[in-house]
Amino acid sequence: MARTPPARAVTLSDVARLAGVSVATASKALNGRDQVKDTTRQRVVDAAEQLSFSPNPIARSLLAGRTGTVGLLTSDLEGRFVIPILMGAEDAFGAGQVNVFLCDARGDTIREQYHLKALLTRRVDGLIVVGRQTDPRPSLGHDIPVPVVYAYAPSDDPSDLSITPDNVHAGRIAVEHLVACGRTRIAHITGEHAYAAARDRAEGALAALKTAGLELVGDVMYSDWSERWGRDAAAMLLTRHPEVDAVLCGSDQIARGVLDTARDLHRTVPDDLAVMGFDNWEVLTTNARPELTSIDANLKHLGRTAAQRVFAALDSVELGTGTEYVEGRLVIRGSTVPRR
Amino acid sequence: MARTPPARAVTLSDVARLAGVSVATASKALNGRDQVKDTTRQRVVDAAEQLSFSPNPIARSLLAGRTGTVGLLTSDLEGRFVIPILMGAEDAFGAGQVNVFLCDARGDTIREQYHLKALLTRRVDGLIVVGRQTDPRPSLGHDIPVPVVYAYAPSDDPSDLSITPDNVHAGRIAVEHLVACGRTRIAHITGEHAYAAARDRAEGALAALKTAGLELVGDVMYSDWSERWGRDAAAMLLTRHPEVDAVLCGSDQIARGVLDTARDLHRTVPDDLAVMGFDNWEVLTTNARPELTSIDANLKHLGRTAAQRVFAALDSVELGTGTEYVEGRLVIRGSTVPRR
DNA sequence: CTGTTAGCGCCTTCAC
DNA sequence: GTGAAGGCGCTAACAG
Secondary structure, three states: OOOOOOOOOOOOHHHHHHHHOOOHHHHHHOOOOOOOHHHHHHHHHHEEEEEHOOOHHHHHHHHHOOOEEEEEEEEOOOOHHHHHHHHHHHHHHOOOOEEEEEEEEOHHHHHHHHHHHHHHOOOOOOEEEEEEEOOEEOOOOOOOOOOOOEEEEOEOOOOEEEEEEEEHHHHHHHHHHHHHHHOEEEEEOOOOOOOOHHHHHHHHHHHHHHHHHOOOOOOOEEEOHHHHHHHHHHHHHHOOOOOOOOEOOOOHHHHHHHHHHHOOOOOOOOOOOOOEEEOOOOHOOOOOOOOOOOEOOOOHHHHHHHHHHHHHHHHHOOOOOEEEEOOOOOOOOOOOOOOO | OOOOOOOOOOOHHHHHHOOOOOHHHHHHHHOOOOOOOOOHHHHHHHHHHHHHOOOOHHHHHHEEEEEEEEEEEEOOOOOOOOHHHHHHHHHHHHHHOOOEEEEEEOHHHHHHHHHHHHHHOOOOOEEEOOOOOOOOOOOOOOOOOEEEEEEEEEEOOOOOOEEEOHHHHHHHHHHHHHHOOOOOEEEEEEEOOHHHHHHHHHHHHHHHHHHOOOOOOOOOOOOOHHHHHHHHHHHHHHOOOOOOOEEEEEOOHHHHHHHHHHOOOOOOOOOOOEEEOOOOOHHHHOOOOOOOOOEEHHHHHHHHHHHHHHHEEEEOOOOOOOEEEEEOOOOOOOOOOOOO
């Protein structure tokens, strides 16, 4: 806090002058090149310290052709799935001296192209494309001169690298948990059939039921991802199939709706009826009555993984291809297991 | 899709060569300098088109000292207030050829300093600092060589420029709405007293009540921002003050809790009891029974405004000082006005 | 009007 | 070991 920094940014030649050497020597000294006498190096380092010099990355990248930046191209910042992924990625890159350009295409292909072009013009070293659904999305193609990783929404081109949640696995461990709790008459209320997430979770759930020698009560009930649908569907279900002892819900929102209806119909949760959701959206799960068991998709981890793949590819490690699946984890709360 | 782009990025000299002119002339032609013959300019433009040339912003900013980037320094990406602000800012900048570096300090001062330094090293042209509460936060100080705007959380230094929601106004229009609905026995259940947002909204609410010649039923009930508190507080309130005909809640979450308890106690909303919240968090408001009236803080607009201030300051317009307040707007739904 | 020269800040040969 | 020179891609100032 002693001195106010100079208006003009301090450059390498300022350091060199103060240390009484040439810029070339100063550069070598600061970059750890081993053709410089130790005492000289120390003089340069001290000078740099004193002027609180930090090399201009602009100049550096002009020469190196690398910018130390990556683009994060999201299709949608509204959705709650993108944010944790973004956090994970930002976190992973931040540790590695890489900074992240954020671009939000707001679900618009035109805007996506526009941002893509802007990012490439800025010479980002890599790209993460984050979608809002787990359904495959159009590939950006292969004439992009930097590594690209697709997160959450996989690319429809298998020669791209994509990282996406393993929803089949998620559905399976959900049912396994309910079965482990002693439930045998399990129903499934979920979101839009148009979403791969809904279909995949249902697939996993049905597979786990089969393994356990059980059958789903009624059909999988698809509609939308809302509390409202949860309420309505539960009313239908509990009227037609009062024997149900567990409802697996396609999202925490749906589960909240089911809990409301269960309460209206005087079914006690979890003793009489177990309820669980997906996504582990804490605002919804921890404030529910009782608190809601859910499957967390580990999205932060997904974002971090995507970042690491890009990061590795920067050091010319070959970027893989195909789709990598991230498994979710079970978070048990009072809606499936009685709490004391 | 005819030709694959060259591995090496095309440079201005490629264009110049193709057009048969010098780089300098090519530069002038493409930048609209008026010392170029029209036919020459056309030749250059055509050549650029043909090679799909886009100038290297790295080189350009090395020369200009401006990078066309700004830093978005958030204290927290978890919170639901930061995201809309971020969207607004990204949107406003995107239109102006400016790209945004996203840095998340995750509530940690050390990390904030680290990111700040990284952003300045990258020579961002401006900075937006987004906080997670409306309480004043420590200023980053004045030895930052670029314009800084504080969004949501204002700076504690009045000579900085801050943009923050007008929560007093929000509290006022909320009560005015309830009064306009014919309510006279209004209570207020809100979040932590430690939050300026809670105190400011209460202040505005009390002022509006006074103007209307009314008094609050009971005291302002402060605790935390959760549904759970909404449920518990409503139970207390409706037992001790059954005459209450409206509950103003400090957040949509609290309001959801109040709605639940009202239902448990067989109070009909809105006929018997009006309920409203703040924040207009759509997942909560539009799925409530009935849908929840709320005050929207216009955070996207806040973000956009912050971006515009920075943007203006880039063109050497003097950055203002002090705190600018953004007013919220009333969003009426079925929890205060009967729907037919 | 157009081309030559110089330089933004840095790093890497290549002489000395 | 060290320094001088050249160049990354671009633009501004000057000559022609």
